[in-house]
Amino acid sequence: MNPHKKLLIIGFVWPEPQSSAAGGRMMQLISLLQADGFDITFASPAQDSDFMVDLAEYGVTKAAIALNSSSFDAFIIDLDPDVVLFDRFMIEEQFGWRVAENCPRAIRLLDTEDLHCLRTARQKAFKENRTFQLHDLLVEEVAKREIASILRCDLSLIISGFEMNLLQEVFKIDPALLFYLPFLVDEISEEDLEKLPSFEERSNFVFIGNFLHEPNWNTVQYLKETIWPLIRKDFPEAVLDVYGAYPSQKVLQLHQPKNGFYINGRAADATEVVKNARVVLAPIRFGAGLKGKLLEAMQCGTPSVTSTTGAEAMHADWHWNGFITDDVQEFSKKAIALYQDEKIWKQAQQNGIEIIRNCYQKDSFSGKLLDVIHSLIKDPEAHRLHNFMGSLLQHHTLKSTKYMAKWIEAKNNN
Template sequence: MSMSPADARYHLARIVGLIRRGLASLRTRGWRTTLQRVGVRLRRQPPPRRAPLYAPAAAAFAPFAVPSSAEPLASIVIPVYNHAAHTLACLRALAAHPPAAACEILVVDDGSSDETGGWMARIDGLRYHRRAENGGFIAACNDGLRLARGQYVVLLNNDTVPQPGWLDALLDTFVQIPQTGLVGAQLLYPDGRLQESGGVVFDDGSCWSYGRFESPEDPRYASLRDADYCSGAALAIPRALLARFGGLDARYAPAYYEDTDLAFKVRAAGHRVLVQPASRVVHDEGTSNGTDTGSGVKAWQVRNQQVFADAWRTALARQLPAGSVPGPALLHRGQRQVLIIDEAVPRPDRDSASLRQFNLIRMLLAGGAHVVFLPTRGEHGGGATHALQALGVEVWHAPWLDGVGAWLRTHGQRFQVVLLVRHHVASQCLPLLRRHAPQARTVFDTVDLHYLRERRGAELGGDPRLARSAERTRASELAVMAATDVTLLVSAAEKAQLAVDAPGVRVELLSNLHEVAGQGLDWAQRQGLVFVGGFNHPPNLDAMQWFIGEVFPLIRQRLPGIGFHCIGADVPDSLRALAATQPGVQVHGYVPDVVPWMAGGRVAVAPLRFGAGVKGKINLSMAHGQPVVATSCAAEGMHLRDGEDVLVADGAAAFADAVVRLHDDEALWRRLSGNGLDNIARHFSMDAARDVVTRVFLD
């Protein structure tokens, strides 16, 4: 396909932007860091493969034990009829990788005539029930329901090999999404191809196994998603809910469509039916009943389609018409579809902008939207991508994302709102959106006013080249604001600045988004000073060079035993070398969980000498009841009162005095701690932002 003018403009703007940001990085970060950043941006990596599929070794039967509990959270019900070797492989997989959740395993034998009875009796921990006569799959499952003791019943075919973590992923879904009434696993063929990531039901009652023969890592199938039904080969449901329905419906005996009927009953009862791709189960489809619908038990599939269609005729009128080809646009047609375009997926454990974006996504999902994330670099973000997929976000990446323009050409028409994050991303993508998604409301998220931050950095360093670069950034940001429908700002101070610089722009305030974590440890139990911030952000590096080099020695003179914990990713060697000269300074670098430092450190410091926007490091500390000493720049636009919510100090001596005072004054510490928590709830919580999010994205 030939390149359109919009595509050409996108690629040209991206190249020019990379050159400009590279030159700016050389001036502020040096050549080593800049070279490393360029390498990361230019490197195209295939998505990391998930762990290889586990398969138990084929071996002669010998006694072994399976997980068991007298008080199980989940009861795994495995109906069997002959095929003892498959049952053995399934049980061996459960034994090799026992779930973390307490469970029991019930094998319900529907009158097998092979080795099943003899083998099952010799497996320790297994609950084995033999039916008096063969009644079929539904009868065996309902026997298992009557025998189950767990809070959840998990139906599992005997011709499956559950993969490590499968059960815990299913059960965690009920905790993550309380409205869940039924959740199914992603089913795979033994060769690793996708068998089904949830099922689609058409208006005539026929069904489609979504994703069959595709890659399970394809973005269309890899995220948590509402499904029309989930196969009874591997699904979980609250036992009380299944009992309320009387088990699986005997109208579909001996088998087929009972799982589809169950899913429709769950939805009719006000619950959600979800497919959980984090739960992987290999299914040797057709082992029990074959695949020929013209004869044998499989023939009941054709008959039961009509039974199902007659029972759910009203509900089926809302389904896709038979003959449709399901895809994301159609499957989410009843939802408001929101596209987020940024360079890479957010990493909320690394920077405050990512945490804000991650929590915004959570709010959009809670508001009923379907969220799609498009990283312009095309990279799979590893755990960060999986975290979004676990929420239900459709995250695209290479090799399925083959260029932003090509992707928008295919998908652009389905979105009502597009969020563009950062001015250089927005300026590159706007021409493509005008061409391929003209119907969408465009929202520009500044994250902070980059030109304001760059201008202040240039003034602090007295660098005219940085000042000129800041003016170019200003022109780019203002042009994007003029070209988009809404601009998101993070502080009232920035809104006031824009009232002067761009009075005609429609702006909305959406500040940092935090959950109020609570008080943490009490004053007497807390120790030391804490700073949290990533060092790819120039204001953070300057802040630590100043604090460690000039401020902390003054503090140590008055508090000789005090320690300072510097936490944040991408620490340069120069900062580590400086820290090594100062007793009491510990540079931890990246830590996966900062909560112990927020809840256990006595005082947080925010010694920023330039910057813009709202400082997530201050929000994070306050959300954990940790008082803060900040510079005027760091406290700007955060609704903070000096001496009530925060201590504000500028200059090395004044900053050191404030830290010592807050560290030693228990009454002052308690006042700031309590008021800081109130500040987060009033101004930076998700409840505080709900009206803006609804107005901008959901109305």
Template sequence: FKKFNMKRPKFFLSGDGGYNKEIEEALRKSVKENHFDAVIAEYSMAGQYLEANQDIFPPDTLTVISVHECYTKAFELRAAKGEDISNAQIKELHDYEFTMYNAVDRILSLTREDSEILINYEPGLRKKVRIVPHGVDTEFYYPPVDKSLDENSKRMLYLGNFEHYPNVDAARNFIDHCWNHILQEVPDAKFYAIGFHPPHELLDLRSDNIIVMEGGDNENVRQLYWKSDVFVAPIELGTGFRGKILESMACGLPVVATPLATFGIDPSHGNDMFVADDYDTFARYVIRLLKDAELRKTIADNGLKLVKKFDHIYASEKLAQVFSEGKQDRL
């Protein structure tokens, strides 16, 4: 990467090519002035600072990168869908990404599927990768107490940070491939695509029935879940764990999702949620749920049972095990 005079490929994550020296200096200062049992880089883009500053960590400090998605895999998926990404770019990204992972003591993967993706690219990572799924705060996210079975807002919800392109792509997938079919069967249905910084390609699709708007704080998000009838996750790009699916299930929403969206959740199709790998089927499941209150309740109730297994207390226990094991290895 010397040709770019930087420590990462020019398109690493955001494409700006930057490496923030202020972040690096703050990290070095903090490690010099404090002792840490572990230093975790949350998201791979933060992992570059661990890889570039390996010399500052004492032998008893565990270095960890929490990998929310494998960028190499994500770029391959985007290229396969027609985006202008060359094989040379993907190779350069792969080489840097896995150099970074090899430089730390542990890799946290959010799902079993994602851990397998990493190990398939780099078998030597098997000894480092540990699966620690995201948890959901079931004390905050819970079903509304005053929502009756007779209520039917006919609102479908998709929630995501639209600065992350797979979320834009997911909303477009639903509008482009499912919406007309649903509207023919349920003319008063409404689709809400909510998230930070929605781009013009979504804003331009707004209508009386398609609402695209900025997201809000956790309380605002919880209210959105409560006011909706179905959560849709038509995700085709990216990898990783979809915490918003767990939040929606915890709030009593039935879910229709693509297989990719369910990584790490392992739902029972037709019981905990509906899973569809083509959009005609996806739309039919949404229509069934919009028209059948009893079915919505059944799927939602089963989803609530599943989501209890992902309470954040269990995720924190798994993370503590990783720290304990890693510290023993470094002694």
């Protein structure tokens, strides 16, 4: 236990665990660090939203902060945190130099969520109708910003094993600056399994995902235009329920009940929706990180059919919770087989439980992370001494970003 230690989390947005996997991960981090005795303040420059959690209910202090304002300097000097966690590299760019200048001993952690440069480069390759290559990352502007942010921080939390390897092999990041931290979940017991709806009690295919996230919108388009017609051709009674927070008008226009394609908007309870569906469809064509929707499917005992991008780094060498394919004809056939054959379905469900037990157990990662954080708090200088590139970037960023921010602040005050 680490009583009386103070943690400041600076959020890109206020946590919405019912809207996105990123919101769920943030609440996992809060729970883990709070259990270790940290007093937590969550600050963000974002507007309040209707679906954000009530942080006070979790014993977390909420603080609104402003971009490009020296009011943050006074705020952080007064708070004097031991650890600052930046939610995504854009937040570190905005506030990291202020933290370094005003609280130099505070440990700076970065939660990347997923590698934005990987997602961006893959999306560009997809839009340009070409195969993504790892060297695309080396010319990606977002990569230069994101890697600089990782180097400036004492430790970055990386959600995907694929991204851990990429950072070390392509960008030559020192492993001491990285910590592999996938989604963290509790063990699923036999009793939990017995409470789940059975094969016969479930119906319909389902897709679920936040529509502010471009890969989700693209996936739904792909389902509607390419994959769903193939499924309906061989299985005319099939129904697909699409759920997701923040659907735009273009998403809602895909609603077509006569073809069994239902756009249902935000799910009141995503877990209940997935638990009562028979199969999750997720033909994701670009993206990065881990797919919260696919882990949630496993937790709900719901098999899935996904792409190689969807399943990337999610299951180690364990058999998938259903099928993985990038071929549309095969995707359609496997989806129907999984839906109609109880034996295949039950085996897929069991595979998902094995993946959770072997890849996502909270106890396998939480203790190690806390040990690293405690060690950093004890002697940050020893750690930073070995990160010359980080101190170099910190030095130059402090100068350039500081004067840009002061110029913007002066402009805003006129």
